[in-house]
Every structure is written in C-alpha cells, then in structure tokens.
Amino acid sequence: MYAQMVKTDGKGIKPDAEMTPEERRFQARIDAGEKIEPKEWMPDAYRQTLIRQIGQHAHSEIVGQLPEGNWITRAPTLERKAILLAKVQDEAGHGLYLYCAAETLGVSRDELTEALLSGKMKYSSIFNYPTLTWADIGAVGWLVDGAAIMNQVPLQRTSYGPYSRAMIRICKEESFHQRQGYDIMMKMAQGTPEQKRMAQDALDRFWYPSLMMFGPSDKDSVHSAQSMAWKIKINTNDELRQKFVDQTVPQAEYLGLSIPDPDLSWNEDKGGYDFSQPDWSEFFAVLKGNGPCNRDRIEARQQAWDDGRWFRDGLSAHATKAQARRAASKVAAE
Amino acid sequence: MSSEWPLWEVFIRGQHGLNHRHVGSLHAPDAELAIRHARDVYTRRNEGVSIWVVRSADISASSPSEKGPLFEPSNDKVYRHPTFYDIPDDVGHM
Amino acid sequence: MPSLPDMMTPDAAALAKAAGKGEAIPLAAGTPEHDLFTGLLRLGDNALILGHRVSEWCGHAPVLEEDIALANVALDLIGQTQLWLGLAGTVQGRRRSADDLAFLRDAWDFRNLLLVERPNRDFGHTLMRQFLFDAWHQPVLKALEESTDPRIAEIAAKAGKEVAYHLERSADLVIRLGNGTEESHARMQDALERLWPYTGEAFIGDEIDARLAEAGLMPRPEALRPDWEATVRAVLDEATLHAPQDDFAQTGGRQGRHTEDLGHLLSTMQWLQRAYPGAAW
Numbered sequence: 252m253y254a255q256m257v258k259t260d261g262k263g264i265k266p267d268a269e270m271t272p273e274e275r276r277f278q279a280r281i282d283a284g285e286k287i288e289p290k291e292w293m294p295d296a297y298r299q300t301l302i303r304q305i306g307q308h309a310h311s312e313i314v315g316q317l318p319e320g321n322w323i324t325r326a327p328t329l330e331r332k333a334i335l336l337a338k339v340q341d342e343a344g345h346g347l348y349l350y351c352a353a354e355t356l357g358v359s360r361d362e363l364t365e366a367l368l369s370g371k372m373k374y375s376s377i378f379n380y381p382t383l384t385w386a387d388i389g390a391v392g393w394l395v396d397g398a399a400i401m402n403q404v405p406l407q408r409t410s411y412g413p414y415s416r417a418m419i420r421i422c423k424e425e426s427f428h429q430r431q432g433y434d435i436m437m438k439m440a441q442g443t444p445e446q447k448r449m450a451q452d453a454l455d456r457f458w459y460p461s462l463m464m465f466g467p468s469d470k471d472s473v474h475s476a477q478s479m480a481w482k483i484k485i486n487t488n489d490e491l492r493q494k495f496v497d498q499t500v501p502q503a504e505y506l507g508l509s510i511p512d513p514d515l516s517w518n519e520d521k522g523g524y525d526f527s528q529p530d531w532s533e534f535f536a537v538l539k540g541n542g543p544c545n546r547d548r549i550e551a552r553q554q555a556w557d558d559g560r561w562f563r564d565g566l567s568a569h570a571t572k573a574q575a576r577r578a579a580s581k582v583a584a585e
Numbered sequence: 586m587s588s589e590w591p592l593w594e595v596f597i598r599g600q601h602g603l604n605h606r607h608v609g610s611l612h613a614p615d616a617e618l619a620i621r622h623a624r625d626v627y628t629r630r631n632e633g634v635s636i637w638v639v640r641s642a643d644i645s646a647s648s649p650s651e652k653g654p655l656f657e658p659s660n661d662k663v664y665r666h667p668t669f670y671d672i673p674d675d676v677g678h679m
Numbered sequence: 680m681p682s683l684p685d686m687m688t689p690d691a692a693a694l695a696k697a698a699g700k701g702e703a704i705p706l707a708a709g710t711p712e713h714d715l716f717t718g719l720l721r722l723g724d725n726a727l728i729l730g731h732r733v734s735e736w737c738g739h740a741p742v743l744e745e746d747i748a749l750a751n752v753a754l755d756l757i758g759q760t761q762l763w764l765g766l767a768g769t770v771q772g773r774r775r776s777a778d779d780l781a782f783l784r785d786a787w788d789f790r791n792l793l794l795v796e797r798p799n800r801d802f803g804h805t806l807m808r809q810f811l812f813d814a815w816h817q818p819v820l821k822a823l824e825e826s827t828d829p830r831i832a833e834i835a836a837k838a839g840k841e842v843a844y845h846l847e848r849s850a851d852l853v854i855r856l857g858n859g860t861e862e863s864h865a866r867m868q869d870a871l872e873r874l875w876p877y878t879g880e881a882f883i884g885d886e887i888d889a890r891l892a893e894a895g896l897m898p899r900p901e902a903l904r905p906d907w908e909a910t911v912r913a914v915l916d917e918a919t920l921h922a923p924q925d926d927f928a929q930t931g932g933r934q935g936r937h938t939e940d941l942g943h944l945l946s947t948m949q950w951l952q953r954a955y956p957g958a959a960w
Contacts, residue, residue, distance in 0.1 A: 288649065290646065290648070290649050292649075316738035317738050320737050320738035320739075323735075323737055324731065324734065324735055324947050324948060325947055325948065325950055326951075327782070327951040327958075329727075329757055329760060329761050329764075329777055329781055330761070330778075332757055333754055336734050336750055336753055336754055336757070337750070337754060339737050339750070340737065340746070340747055340750035340751070340754075343738070343743050343746045343747050343750070344626055344629070344747055346743060347611060347626060347743045347747070348609055350743070351609055351610040351611065354592060359589055360612065385951055385960070416609075417609075420609070424630070435960075438960055439960075442960075443955065443957075443958050445958070446955070446958055551738070551739065554739070555738075555741065556741075558801065558802070559740065559741020559742060559745075559802065560741070561803075561860065561862045561863055561866065562741040562742070562745075562803070563741055563742055564860055564862075564863070565855070565856045565859030565862070565863025566618070566852075566855055566856070566859060566863075567588060567614050567859075568858075568859045568860045568863070569614065569855040569856070570614035570618075570855075572858065574615070590742070612742070612743075612744060613744065617851075621848065621851075622744040622747075622748065625744065625747050625748040626744060626747050626748075
C-alpha cells in the first residue's frame with residue numbers, strides 16, 4: 252500500500268495483564284470505536300508507528316506526483332491535460348493533508364521532508380517504476396489508485412482522529428482518479444493497434460508492481476497484529492490483495508486485455524481468483540533503492556526542495572519585516 | 586534562516602450559509618497568504634464562500650483530561666431535547 | 680532569414696491539394712473571418728503556451744501550497760485555451776477543434792506573445808513572467824467584455840474573474856519577494872531584466888488589430904499600455920525593483936515568428952498527436 256511494511260515499536264500485542272492502567276484504558280477506548288485526538292494520552296509506540304505510517308503515506312503522494320507529472324506536458328488533448336493536471340494537483344493536496352495529520356503528532360513537515368530526502372523514511376515502491384507511454388497514465392489511475400483505494404477506504408475508520416479525517420477527505424477526492432485512469436484505458440483498448448499495444452504493455456508492466464503495493468503477506472507479522480489492534484491497519488495485506496485481484500480481473504477482461512499471469516484462475520471454493528505472487532525479491536530490491544527510478548525520484552524532490560529554499564525564505568523574511576513594521580507603527584500611534 | 590512557515594488552521598463556510606467549519610491546516614508565512622493558500626488548497630471543488638484562518642499556535646483548546654467534568658454533566662439534561670416531550674399526533678406538527 | 684510560407688495566404692495550388700485531402704483550407708488574409716480567427720488565436724495561444732509552461736512546475740514547486748496554487752493557474756489557462764481556440768475553430772469554419780488547433784499547427788502558425796514561451800528558469804522568473812503577463816491580461820479581458828461579438832464578451836467575462844485572481848497573486852508575490860531576502864530581491868530583479876524586452880510586443884498593433892478594433896471586436900493593443908504601465912509601476916515600486924530604462928522590444932510572436940523555445944515546447948506538447956495521427960485519446 253502507500254504505507255508498506257510499517258514497523259511498530261512494540262513487540263507484538265501486549266497481553267492485557269502486562270498493560271499499564273493507562274494502556275488498558277487506551278485500548279478499551281479504541282475497542283469501543285472512540286477516536287484518539289492529538290493532545291490525548293497515547294502509548295509512545297502508537298505515536299511513533301502513526302508518524303511512520305502517515306509520513307510514508309504523505310511521501311508516497313508527493314513522490315507519486317512525479318511519474319504522472321511526467322506526462323502532463325505530453326498529454327494528447329487539452330481535456331486530458333487538464334484532467335491529469337487536476338489529478339496530480341490532488342496528489343499534492345493529499346500529501347499536504349497527510350503531512351498536517353502527522354504534524355499533530357509532534358513532528359514538523361520539514362523534519363518529515365528531511366527524513367524522506369535522506370532515505371530514512373520510505374514511500375510506496377510503486378512510484379519507483381517509470382511511466383513510459385501514455386497508457387501508463389491510464390494504468391496508474393486504474394491499477395495504482397485502484398489498489399490504493401482498497402486500503403484507504405477502510406482507513407477512514409482508523410482510530411487516530413486527524414488521520415481518519417484526512418482519509419475521509421482524500422477518499423472523497425480520490426474516487427475520480429481511478430475512473431479517469433480506466434477511461435484512458437478504454438480509449439486505448441478500443442483504439443488503433445498501436446494504442447492497444449500500449450495498453451497491454453502498460454498492464455504487463457504495472458500488474459505485479461501493483462500487487463506488491465499491498466506488501467508481503469503479513470498474516471504472521473507481529474507488527475501488523477499490533478497495528479490492527481490499534482486500528483491503524485484495518486485489513487491484512489493478503490485480504491486486500493485478493494480483493495484487488497477479484498475486482499480488477501473482470502475490468503481487464505472488459506478491456507480485452509490479458510493479465511500477465513498464466514496461473515490466474517477462478518477458484519469456486521474460495522469465491523475468488525488464484526493468482527501468482529509477484530517476485531518478492533524484486534520488491535525488496537526496490538525498497539532498498541534499486542528500482543528503476545529510485546534515485547531519479549529522490550533527486551527530483553531534493554532539487555525542488557533546494558531550489559525552493561530562497562523562495563520560502565524570501566516570503567518568511569517579508570512576513571517578519573511586515574510584522575515588525577506593523578508593530579512599530581502601532582507603538583508610534585500610541 | 587530556513588525556518589518553516591507556521592501552521593494555520595482553516596475554517597470554511599460552505600454554500601449553504603452554515604457556520605464556518607474546520608477543514609484542515611496548511612503552512613503560510615502570514616495570514617494573508619494563509620487565506621490565499623486555503624483558497625487554492627481547500628476550495629478546489631467549489632466548497633466555500635468564506636474562509637477564516639487562525640494560527641494553530643493561537644488556538645486555546647479544552648483539555649482532554651477534563652472531558653468528563655466538561656461534557657458529561659449535559660448527558661442527563663434530556664429535557665433540553667424536543668424528543669423528550671410527548672405531544673399527541675392530533676395537535677399536528679410542532 | 681529565408682522567407683517562410685505563410686500558411687494563411689491563399690494559394691490556389693495548396694488550396695486544391697488541401698481540399699483534396701480534406702485538410703483545413705487557409706482563410707483568405709484580409710477578410711473579416713481571417714482577422715477574427717487571428718485575433719482569437721492570439722488570445723488562445725497565449726493561454727495555451729503559458730498554461731503549458733506553468734504546468735511544467737507540477738510536482739516541482741518550492742512548497743506544496745505553491746504547487747497546488749500554480750496548478751490552479753495552469754488549469755484556468757487551459758480552460759481559457761479551450762474556449763478561445765474552440766471559438767477560433769468555429770470562426771474558421773473548417774471543422775477544426777480546439778485540440779486540432781493546439782496540437783496540429785506548427786510554430787509559425789502560433790500567435791502568442793514571445794513573453795509566455797520564455798522558459799521557466801527559476802521560480803522567481805516564472806512568477807515575474809506571470810505578473811508581467813497578468814498585468815496585461817486583465818485589462819485585455821476587461822476590454823473584451825465590451826466586444827461587439829457576444830461570444831467573445833462571454834468568454835472574457837468568465838476568464839476575467841480567473842485572471843483577476845492570477846494578478847492579485849502574482850503581484851503580491853512579486854512585492855513580497857522584492858522585499859524578502861537579499862537573494863529573493865536579486866532573483867526578482869534579474870528576472871525583470873531578462874523578461875523586460877519581451878513586454879513591449881503586447882502593445883504594438885498591426886493592421887489586423889486595427890480592423891478588429893474598428894469593428895469593435897477587440898481593443899487596440901496600444902490602448903492597453905497605460906493600464907499595464909500603471910499596474911507594473913505601482914507593483915515594482917512597492918517591490919523595490921527597477922524596470923530597465925531601455926524600451927527595446929522583441930517582437931514577432933503575434934505574427935508567427937517565435938523564439939527557439941517554442942519549437943521545443945511544441946515538440947513535447949504535440950508529440951503523441953503527431954506520432955499517431957488520427958488516433959483518439
């Protein structure tokens with residue numbers, strides 16, 4: 252997902268008997284479906300895990316601007332250009348909402364940005380893949396946003412108030428993203444032979460990286476168990492991946508495209524598809540920094556950050572001077 | 586220098602004349618720019634007709650630990666709610 | 680410079696050839712339709728090319744709030760492009776859509792100001808270009824609201840609201856950065872000096888402008904200068920920036936002679952449409 256393999260600080264779920272009275276009260280509130288708000292008491296591990304998860308999600312939104320932004324200047328019609336620009340702008344907005352949610356936990360946006368640029372914090376592996384043709388813009392909307400929504404919809408019910416509210420706003424805006432992606436794919440799939448080829452090629456390249464977005468199986472992970480007890484993770488990775496495959500296969504069939512998995516088949520007993528796992532060694536390599544675009548992505552963010560410093564500082568300096576002038580004229584008037 | 590722009594809370598009144606509602610936060614060097622950023626960030630889908638911004642640091646909030654004393658006393662004042670009263674249907678809408 | 684074929688001059692042989700292939704037939708120069716078509720291209724191409732330039736920032740701006748704000752400006756401009764070029768296509772009467780005009784003309788048929796095709800360089804340069812353009816764009820649209828062609832007046836009224844905000848934003852940022860740090864001041868002054876030679880062109884009319892003005896369709900470019908100068912002088916003064924004394928103006932954009940930059944911009948923008956002719960996207 253946009254937040255993959257987020258480590259909790261705890262060592263799995265604490266047995267009730269080992270909890271302090273505060274921790275027990277906290278867990279009871281979560282179990283009762285109450286929201287936890289910024290200034291309220293929370294276990295330090297809950298706070299740290301949330302910072303990592305929300306931060307990683309925010310980073311994914313803004314790094315995610317890059318592969319799609321790659322086609323804004325080459326969009327084939329004025330309408331497609333406007334739609335894509337509005338969409339990538341939404342990603343910036345989502346990053347902004349999420350950074351603000353993380354800030355309520357006592358970390359600044361600048362600190363989070365530094366952590367992204369230094370490689371201390373991660374973003375979703377999917378954005379380290381390149382967008383090579385216009386059909387990739389369709390595939391990103393259809394598959395990548397489709398996979399993201401799987402996770403984001405349940406996260407609207409997450410236990411941390413500001414995170415939940417950010418997710419509600421994001422989901423409201425996100426619903427157009429997947430549709431516009433599929434709309435592009437439909438046009439391509441019904442288009443010229445070259446366009447069909449682009450569409451199939453995009454599906455071939457984005458299928459397994461999309462499955463990786465959910466992260467490796469975590470049914471035995473102590474981190475996930477703790478996060479689920481805290482309701483900052485709602486479903487297991489495998490559940491979401493299965494749901495995604497079940498939803499996407501018929502959509503691909505409608506387009507007349509084939510999923511690049513010879514072992515894909517409907518399993519009547521489980522009421523879902525059997526499918527091949529992605530190459531998890533590739534996933535870990537990408538996380539480590541060896542995806543096709545890792546360096547380019549961070550370099551682009553680093554450059555925006557460095558090149559923008561004089562602008563941010565310039566406006567700060569102006570605001571400080573203006574405030575001093577106002578204060579001085581007030582004193583003079585008195 | 587390179588100090589981060591301060592954080593602002595954004596309140597927006599929607600089309601229907603309801604109260605300003607908290608919609609989120611953002612960073613800006615001063616109030617004027619905070620309003621402009623709020624327009625660009627939080628009204629992209631025609632959400633508002635009026636914007637308030639206030640520096641997050643200037644907000645005074647009730648303390649979570651006093652939640653009980655502050656809010657529970659109103660729990661039992663059921664007579665404040667219209668549904669407390671049984672009015673015969675024959676009287677009509679009230 | 681070798682003389683370029685003027686795509687808008689009727690030429691019997693070319694006409695016959697184009698008609699045979701169902702291509703757009705150029706309008707005869709000097710006719711009212713051709714004048715109006717050119718006037719609309721001048722408006723639409725400004726919006727298209729500047730919108731494109733601004734959109735290049737998406738994902739790369741100095742701070743998220745600005746990234747979002749700039750995308751709003753670009754989206755307004757792309758929307759205006761669709762309206763102006765849509766109307767231009769109608770006026771031309773050759774069933775060319777706004778997309779055809781945007782993606783299938785070569786540089787010599789573009790009629791935008793040279794100012795808007797100048798590359799982004801740094802963020803200050805981008806903002807200064809925006810301000811110098813907005814300060815012209817607003818009075819143009821205001822005048823166009825009085826156009827004798829209601830279609831033009833309607834588009835101008837809609838675009839006018841958007842551009843009023845663009846100008847407020849760009850003027851304010853120029854003032855702030857001029858009064859910010861030493862570095863922000865220096866960058867804005869540098870941007871002003873680089874862009875200044877590209878501002879004069881907007882106020883030099885040709886006979887097409889004269890005929891359009893006479894018909895009450897569009898304002899004379901010269902008439903817009905006082906408004907523009909008043910805005911620019913006031914903002915630069917407050918920003919403590921100094922406009923160069925040299926009034927030399929680079930010209931040609933409004934007639935189709937562009938800087939080297941436009942060709943590169945178009946080769947990016949038009950690539951898909953050119954590489955896969957006739958495909959629907």
